[in-house]
Amino acid sequence: MVVVAACQIPAVIGSNDHGHLVAAVREAAARGAGLVVLPELAVCGYAFRTAAEARAAAQDLDGPTVTLLRALSRELGVVLVCGFAELGADGEVYNAAVLVEDGGVRLRYRKAHLWGREPEFFRAGDRSPTVVDTAVGRVSVMICYxxxxxEWVRLAAVAGADVLAVPANWPLDPRPAGERAIEVVKAQAAAGTNRVHVVVADRCGEERGVQWIGGSLVCADTGYLLTGPATTTGTPARPTVLTAELDPVTARDKSLGPHNNALHDRRLELYDPTT
Amino acid sequence: MVVVAACQIPAVIGSNDHGHLVAAVREAAARGAGLVVLPELAVCGYAFRTAAEARAAAQDLDGPTVTLLRALSRELGVVLVCGFAELGADGEVYNAAVLVEDGGVRLRYRKAHLWGREPEFFRAGDRSPTVVDTAVGRVSVMICYxxxxxEWVRLAAVAGADVLAVPANWPLDPRPAGERAIEVVKAQAAAGTNRVHVVVADRCGEERGVQWIGGSLVCADTGYLLTGPATTTGTPARPTVLTAELDPVTARDKSLGPHNNALHDRRLELYDPTT
Structure with a gap:
């Protein structure tokens, strides 16, 4: 069994302040977490106004955010997944995330489905999700949208992910009273459909007028939530560290009852990819 | 705007009793429904013991169930979608559904993803969902699992469905207290992910020891429920007719905010269909 944590923290554009990140990671580790997930663009913020502003916030894998994550992972013995603005070796800016373990970068993922004005600021990734075999199981990473x-979640499941670690910034939209945000519902369906555990770390803290759902959650491979969503009302999200215990290995059994299997039951020959 | 109905009725294997079906359809029509969805294998029942029993329950498109549906559709001016055991012209037995309008069969669909022991009783369909342009909008049909x-829901959405009519028999499994059944969550995600309305007609009435969720629902193309799930507890499902009003045409706008589109944002070139 592994304790996983979703850290719902605020970011302030331009501040480069890692205080919330460090505090949340230390709290998660103190509560026994072996896997700690942080939001999309966790430190640099999301609501950029111009491409120049996003580029100014971007850093490479030797930059301050990833360097700090590496140090924390070694000191605390935790696997960290965190979003950041990446300045690629190709000179492009990406909405990216790293998975860091034992002081090293094990995985760098670039968001492939861009939301809102992101195409003004980021180049989309063009690599499908891969899986890293870590001390806390096989982890894949994708970002928010x-x-x-x-199709994307399926690729991660087929690649063998036990846990999907998802840095997110879910904007707050109106929804019917008493209902979970549809983003939460989709996360549950993704987990249950593929028999994969899902950890989403959402953002909090108003940013240039944008509010966030604060839907951080840990969902079992059954599709049922182990904890979260952190904020269940339609009001602005609050900082929080959610933790839950799960067994990564259960995700390797794709059985649905005695006769069915979430992956084998697909009718691949009937799914036309060109439409 | 169109009123749609999901009729949650019992079936008794071997009885060939259409009483519940007729009563539910008349009630739905009396409440203004233009589209009425009935369960999977609505009259003949689900929990077959042998292939011979399923074959004995099967009928062709001129059989009593479809003939009755045709008459009701003409008399009441409603579009009906209903599951039945079909004896195909090829001599095979299928878990099928028809869409009937104005006295005629507009669509015959055969379940492609078989659940539980169904492969002992039914041959799987091998045609992807198609769309019928009806008086109540463009309707596609799929069955339960x-x-x-x-991938299957996506095909229906890409084919232009406004409304997905889903005859179902959802078996009752344990779930955490206060949680919607994962089948309901998946239906909501299917709707919201594809911006398509979803109507599920589930079964009630214990059948050879099998209980049903009774999760009949109408879900808007936002992914939020308009009505249902009919039975929210883990106790055996009760008969009911759910109705809700929706505008089929909103499903033709796949926008997600000013910058995004549920279908155009797919990265088809990155989705490998062979895995």
Missing amino acids: DLEFP | DLEFP
Whole structure:
């Protein structure tokens, strides 16, 4: 069994302040977390006004955010997944995330499905989700809107992910009273459809007028939530560290009862990819 | 705007009793429904013991169930979608559904993803969902477990469905207290992911020891429920006719805010269909 944590923290554009990140990671580790997920663009913020502003916030894998994550992972013995603005070796700016373990970068993922004005600021990634075999199981990473594409989640599941770690910034939209945000519902369906655990770390803290759902959650491979969504009302999200215990290995059994299997039952020959 | 109905009725294997079906359809029509969805294998029942029993229950498109549906559709001026055991012209038995309008069969669909022991009783369909342009909008049909394959729902959405009519028999499994059944969550995600309205007609009435969720629902193309799930507890499902009003045409706008589109944002070139 592994304790996983979703850290719902605020970011302030331009501040480069890692205080919330460090505090949340230390709290998660103190509560026994082996896997700690942080939001999309966790430190640099999301609501950029111009491409120049996003570029100014971007850093490479030797930059301050990833360097700090590496140090924390070694010191605390935790696997960290965190979103940041990446300045690629190709000179492009990406909405990216790293998975860091034992002081090293094990995975760098670039968001492939861009939301809102992001295409003004970021180049989209063009690599499908891969899986890293870590001390806390096989982990795959995708970012926010990526999770809303069942095709993408399926690729991660087929690649063998036990846990999907999802840095997110879910903007707050109106929804019917008493209902979970549809983003939460989609995360549950993604987990249950693929028999994969899902950890979403959402943002909090108003940013240039944007409010966030604060829907951080840990969902079992059954599709049922182990904890979260952190904020269940339609009001602005609050900082919080959610933790839950799960067994990554259960995700390797794709059985649905005695006769069915979430992956084998697909009728691949009937799914036309060109439409 | 169109009133749609999901009729949650019992079936008794071997009885060939259409009483519940007729009563539910008349009630739905009396409440203004233009589209009425009935369960999977609505009259003949689900829990077959042998292939011979399923074959004995099967009928062709000139059989009593479809003939009755045709008469009701003409008399009441409603579009009906109903599951039945079909004896195909090829001599095979299928878990099928028809869409009937104005006295005629407009669509015959055969379940492609078989659940549980169904492969002992039915041959799987091998045609992807098609769309029928009806008086109540463009309707596509799939059956129960089909809905749990995002690839299948995507095909229906890409084919232009406004409304997905889903005859179902959802078996009752344990779930955490206060949680919607994962089947309901998947239906909501299917709707919201594809911006398509979803109507699920589930079964009630214990059948050879099998209980049903009774999760009949109408879900808007936002992914939020308009009505249902009919039975929210884990106790056996009760008969009911759910109705809700929706505008089929809103499903033709796949926009997600000013910058995004549920279908155009797919990265088809990155989705490898062979895995």
